[in-house]
Amino acid sequence: MGIFTHHRRWILLILCVVTVVVGCTRFIKQGNQQATQHNVVIFVADGLRPTSINATDTPTLQEIREKGVNFVNSHSLFPTFTTANASAIATGHYLGDTGDFSNTIKVNAPVKSAKNSLVPFLENNAVLQEVNKQFGANYLNEISLIATAKKAGFSTAVVGKIGPVLIQDVTQQNGEPTILFDDATGTPTGIPLSSEITTLLTKNSLPLATPSRGANGKAGDSKTPGTKVANSVQQQYFADVTTKVILPLFQQRQKPFVLVYWSRDPDGTQHNHGDSLNKLVPGINGPTVQAARQNTDKNLAQIRTALKQLGLEATTDIFVTADHGFSTLSKESKTSYAATLTYADVPKGFLPPGFVAIDLAHDLKLSLFDPDAQNTPVNPIQGTYSKNGVIGKDPNKPDIIVAANGGSDLLYLVNAANNKAYAQKIIDSLLKQDYVSGLFVDDTLGAIPGTLPLSTVYLRGTARTPIPSIVVNFRSFDTGCGNPTACGVDVADTGLQQGQGIHGSFSRADTYNTMAAIGPDFKQGYQDLTPVSNADVAPTLAKVLNLNLPAQGKLVGRVMSEALIGGPDSIKSNSQTLTSQPAANGLKTILKYQTIEAIRYFDSAGFTGRTLGL
Known part of the structure; x- marks a missing residue:
């Protein structure tokens, strides 16, 4: 009996030791997992072209490309606009799912904060919040990476350009728990900051309101050059908020984090620069845009330095992307009726803003109205024009609504929806214009010669917002600098001047x-x-953060596994071309793209000889 008791004591002792060891092992394992849980900084250099990165102007960006991963075969989504690609960066979905088809889209009801327009410009917090309410409290119909990380207990923040900042967590209505800073912070339309953040701002002698762009926000006019300075003051504020308030707070919390820094430069400066008024050369390759690139790199360097000083460098991934490329703006056409008329602030022979709407109204013998000014009649013969257009006999029952965006426009057939015969008349009018290069038509309208369906470029999915009937891509070319994507030019529907910067087309430069x-x-x-x-950005970063991104639609990107440690050396891809049936005048919309399994990456599209990179 004594022997059995002795053995039992030893067994119990061994079990206790095993239990302690296992418990310690679990603790150590959990501790290691916590210690190695990584963070992510997404740095969006709005409109930064890969060709403009070099060791002199952008040493930080150059170092990241050389020492990290350089994605040399990268793509923006078409239409190549900011809010559109912001929706993709946020959710990992193509535009057919997010419904953010361009910066200006048609919605279901007039938006009060956009002058009661049906085609609001989305780079505005009040507009985004109103549009959200029209579409089930989430116009994107998808959950973003930031929202997913927040739900999983991560610290989250988004800083920078108004519009894309809120899109990263579009259902958020206050300053907690995602920290949001943009142009409107500290104003009535800004997303409120928490008391914790305002206290930290004051402690670090930082204003509670974002400084304006100042001179950088001045675009000039047809006789006055635009800005000659980068967006330095405003972005220095954003960089200081990021490095002096947000990152130290995240380090103090000892929780993983996701931070998005959306740099308006070089985009804002490229749009507004005054280096090339009414001239295509130097276009966006002048000294003011060079200063904007340097400004962008300076902000990124400040963030990297802060990560290092806070001991976060070794556990933080930095992913740099640009929402789109960029081109110089052209306003020339030899076929446009709109360009034959005279306007107060448009050089003779140049295209006015809203030229697509003017030309369509003229060809269809219909009236034109301004949706951004209570549907006021527009009479181009008297020198008036509007950015967007409502076409029809009655503005309250329009035939067509034109959302003018820049390097491409969206057309919505309203009363004539699903009317192939009427769509054909519109297509016939557009095919006559030398500024058009490629047309994409809603699949419900059937096959129309000279055009390709929206679904071919992933513009048809589970979107909640109205689907465009026709997407018009504009002509693009290069100025002959020897590197086409470095000196691309777009004809564009915009109020900016020839020689300033633009994007939005299916040019490879964009x-x-x-x-x-x-x-x-x-x-x-x-x-x-x-x-x-x-x-591909959100799926890849969700993977490294062990987050599961929910999805409504199926138009999703992939994990860039080849770029990750332990991933394959390369992944097989194919190059393909899709060509429409010829129109009566012989024009065919041609689409060049690459594929990885079922996923498409769009290079360029348009008519032969009218799209750069085709």
């Missing part, structure tokens, strides 16, 4: 965006030749 990454989850010194796009 679809070719900057993408690079560095950090503990990414390979070092790796040049990624595989096609990637902005739709």
Whole structure:
């Protein structure tokens, strides 16, 4: 009996030791997992072209490309606009799912904060919040990476350009728990900050309101050059908020985090610059835009330095992307009726803003109205025009609504929806214009010669917002600098001047965006030749953060596994071309793209000889 008791004591002792060891092992394992849980900084350099990165102007960006991953086969989504690609970066979905088809889209009801327009410009918090309410409290119909990380207990923040900032967590209505800073912070339309953040701002001698762009916000006019300075003051504020308030707070919380920094430069400066008034050269390759690139790189360098000083560098991945590429703006056409008329602030022979609406109304013998001014009649013969257009006999029962965006426009057939015969009349009118290069038509209208369906470019999915009937791509070319994507030119429907900057087309200069990454989850010194796009950003970062992104639609990007440590050396892709049936005048919309399994990466599209990169 004594022997059995002795053995039992030893057994119990061994069990206790095993229990302690197992418990310690679990604790150590959990501790290691907590210690190695990584963070993510997404740095969006709005409108930064890969060709403009170099060791002199952008040493930080150059270093990330050389020491980390350089995505040399990168893509913006078409239409190549900011809010559209912001929706993709936020959710990992193509535009057919997010419904953010361009910066200006048609919605279901007039938006009060956009002068009661049916085609509001989305780079505005009040507009985004109103549009949200029209579409089930989430116009994107998808959950973003930021919202997913927040729900999982991460610290989250988005800083920078108004519009894309709120889109990263579009259902948020106050300053907690995602920290949001943009142009409107501290104003009635700004997203309120928490008391914790306002206290930290004051402690660090930072204003509670974002400074304005100042001179950088001045675009000039047809006789007055635009800005000659970068957006330095405003972005220095954003960089200081990020490095002196947000990152130290996140480090103090000892929780993983996701931070998005959306740099308005070089985009804002490229749009407004005054280096090339009414001239295509130097266009966006002048000294003011160079200063904007340097400003962008300075902000990124400040963020990297702060991560290092806070001891966060080793556990933080930095993913750099640009929402789109960029081109110089042209307003020339030899076929446009609109360009033959005289306007107060448009050089003789140049295209006025809203030229597509003017030309269509003229060809269809219909009246034109301004949706952004209570449907006031527009009479181009008397020198008036409008940015967007309502076409029809009665503005309250329009035939067509034109959302003018820049390098491409959206047309919505209203009373004539699903009317193929009427769509054909519109297509016939557009095919006559030398400024058109490629047309995409809603699949419900059937096959129309000279055009391709919206579904071919992933513009038809589970979107809640109205689907455009026709997407008009404009002509693009280059000025002959020897590197076409570095000196691309778009004809564009905009109030900016010839020689200033624009984007939005299916030119390779606009679809070719900057993408690079560095950090503990990414390979070092790796040049990624595989096609990637902005739709791949969220899935990839969700993967490294062990987050599960929910999805409503199926138009989703992929995990860029080849760029991750332990991933394959490369992934097989194919190059393909899709060509429409010829129109009566012989024009065919041609689409060049690459594929990885079922995912498409769009290079360029348009008519032969009218699209750069085709």
